[in-house]
Amino acid sequence: MSAADTTTPAKVPPPRPAPPPDVPEQPRQKRPSAIAAAPWALLAPCLLILVLVMGYPLVRLVTLSFQTFGQSQLWGFKPAESAGFANFTKVLGDSGFWAVVLRTIVFAAGSVIFTMVVGMLIALLLQRVSGWVKTLVNIALVASWGMPIIVATTVFKWLFDSDYGVFNALLSKLPGVDMIGHNWFASGPEGLLVIMLLVVWGAVPFVVITLGAGLTQVPKELEEAARLDGAGAWGVFRHVTLPILKPIIVMLTTLSVIWDMGVFPQVFVMRNGHPESEFQLLTTYSYDQAFMRNDYGQGSAIALITVVLLLGVVAVYMRQMLKIGEVE
Amino acid sequence: MSAIAASGRRGGKSRLGWNLLGLLVFVTAGFPVYWMLNTAFKPAKDAIDPDPSLLPTGLTLTNFRRALDIADFWGPVGRSLVVSLTVVVIGIFVGLLAALAISRFAFRGRKVVIVGILAVQMVPLVAMIIPVFLLLNDLGQYDKLSGLIVTYLTFILPFTVWTLRGFIVNIPRELEEAAMVDGCSRTGAFLRVVFPLLAPGLVATSVYGFIQAWNEYLYALMLMSQQNQTATVWLGNFTTKHGTEYAPMMAGSTMMAVPIVVLFLLVQRKMAAGLTAGAVKG
Numbered sequence: 356m357s358a359a360d361t362t363t364p365a366k367v368p369p370p371r372p373a374p375p376p377d378v379p380e381q382p383r384q385k386r387p388s389a390i391a392a393a394p395w396a397l398l399a400p401c402l403l404i405l406v407l408v409m410g411y412p413l414v415r416l417v418t419l420s421f422q423t424f425g426q427s428q429l430w431g432f433k434p435a436e437s438a439g440f441a442n443f444t445k446v447l448g449d450s451g452f453w454a455v456v457l458r459t460i461v462f463a464a465g466s467v468i469f470t471m472v473v474g475m476l477i478a479l480l481l482q483r484v485s486g487w488v489k490t491l492v493n494i495a496l497v498a499s500w501g502m503p504i505i506v507a508t509t510v511f512k513w514l515f516d517s518d519y520g521v522f523n524a525l526l527s528k529l530p531g532v533d534m535i536g537h538n539w540f541a542s543g544p545e546g547l548l549v550i551m552l553l554v555v556w557g558a559v560p561f562v563v564i565t566l567g568a569g570l571t572q573v574p575k576e577l578e579e580a581a582r583l584d585g586a587g588a589w590g591v592f593r594h595v596t597l598p599i600l601k602p603i604i605v606m607l608t609t610l611s612v613i614w615d616m617g618v619f620p621q622v623f624v625m626r627n628g629h630p631e632s633e634f635q636l637l638t639t640y641s642y643d644q645a646f647m648r649n650d651y652g653q654g655s656a657i658a659l660i661t662v663v664l665l666l667g668v669v670a671v672y673m674r675q676m677l678k679i680g681e682v683e
Numbered sequence: 684m685s686a687i688a689a690s691g692r693r694g695g696k697s698r699l700g701w702n703l704l705g706l707l708v709f710v711t712a713g714f715p716v717y718w719m720l721n722t723a724f725k726p727a728k729d730a731i732d733p734d735p736s737l738l739p740t741g742l743t744l745t746n747f748r749r750a751l752d753i754a755d756f757w758g759p760v761g762r763s764l765v766v767s768l769t770v771v772v773i774g775i776f777v778g779l780l781a782a783l784a785i786s787r788f789a790f791r792g793r794k795v796v797i798v799g800i801l802a803v804q805m806v807p808l809v810a811m812i813i814p815v816f817l818l819l820n821d822l823g824q825y826d827k828l829s830g831l832i833v834t835y836l837t838f839i840l841p842f843t844v845w846t847l848r849g850f851i852v853n854i855p856r857e858l859e860e861a862a863m864v865d866g867c868s869r870t871g872a873f874l875r876v877v878f879p880l881l882a883p884g885l886v887a888t889s890v891y892g893f894i895q896a897w898n899e900y901l902y903a904l905m906l907m908s909q910q911n912q913t914a915t916v917w918l919g920n921f922t923t924k925h926g927t928e929y930a931p932m933m934a935g936s937t938m939m940a941v942p943i944v945v946l947f948l949l950v951q952r953k954m955a956a957g958l959t960a961g962a963v964k965g
Binding site: 391393394395397398400401402404405407408409411412413415416419424429477480481483484485488489491492494495496497498499500501502503504505506507508509510511512513514516518519521524535556559560564613616617619620623624627628638641642645646651654655658659661662665669672673676677 | 697698701702704705706708709712713715716718719722730731732733734735737777778780781783784785788790793794796797798799800801802803805806807808809810811812813814815816817818820833834836837840841844894897898900901905915918919921922923929932933935936939940943944946947948951
């Protein structure tokens, strides 16, 4: 790693030793310091903006979670008071919070597994279909991928409407099933299943297209060789395709975990801006504590816990990205 | 020879089965989009039919007229345009400089910067909303487009830097070096050699960034008042307040989705390639 860092600068100068003879000597002498300052000068605006709009709020998130901050502090009537660990002990001691954590983890895990399995199956399927079918599927996938989340949520709300939704109508066409009037959002688990379907529908295209690009890079000879050695379709997939795709799969899985733990508008809009308690995920729960109950300190504590929960996954993702970066 | 022929024949036979399965995927994945368009263009009374016809039942634009009447549509669209375009212009300019720094220079602290930019991208927006809201409130930027623009930079900027970096590293360094051997300055080499090669990537990144800014919902909801809402909040409010007017709701969705999906179709291939380049080699 650090070896790469120290060897690269040595690579930059080589073209220079043979400059056109009429180039003055001066710039060459200035170069060491200029070269050191140049990247920082280029980075400065970006870092400045990020520190202001991202760094400061992040610090504020941490300090807020250790403060009592309610309506009166928001309007400036009272200064924010230090609360020590009170927000955290209150949150962690609340059984409702643990139910939300469990629900969020089940929801995110379900969405990620569902997305990855369906995405992998479709990517593999696309290798076996005729060209025109592949084009059709790709058009449908890219169209659903490009749908703004808010539009997709609205459309799914309509698809699953209890009285006039086409989903209930189609189900009722099956013999012996009468689902007309069935309210999918009457119970939390059923409603979250619909929301999971919405999340998966939006996430699968990215997975299919990325995996599809990866699959084209799996050497045909390796698959042939495995087949000649007597491996079945599953054997080839398990022992040849999967190991080669592993970096992509790790990247996609970690990204999906991060995205699916952060699901917000889908739940928020589906439940008309007021998710019932059995629909609350960590994101909506934190929002609710802060903006509905005006307890910004506790809301921040919940948000901070969410970020900490995600750190492990983020670390795996970054390791993978950095590995890829090094190859380049 | 016979083995090849046999496998070819087997492939031909089973291809029909795979194709049927593929068509099933096509119908399932495409259905929500189809149903949105179908409902948007059908007479409103046909939309509230417990046994809806799966095929179009007529073509009307009344739903669109109704959607435009319910609440001001063009105001929110204009605001969304202003915010998204400004964010993209700032993001691309600042992001390009930063991307050049981390992809073309080797310097102490480069790795820290890369890790930082990647990490920042991973912080869920929802976690940031409380401090961002309080910050803008303190600065008197609540309900101001400028406040929203600055806020959007939190996710557009890291995205732009990282994506442009991906496009830049795919341009061989030797090209630049050759130009420099031929007497170009470093800036000259960039402007004459790298920039033209980077242009398609820049366009794709801008369009994709525009889409992301345009689609953002949470910040727009929290940081702007009703009168100054953006396009996504317009649709969100439509859904939550007039949720029973299904056909106009789908007309509104169509107006929101079609331009974005078209833009997305244009750049998708380029973006997907940039994202996965080199991933398998890792």
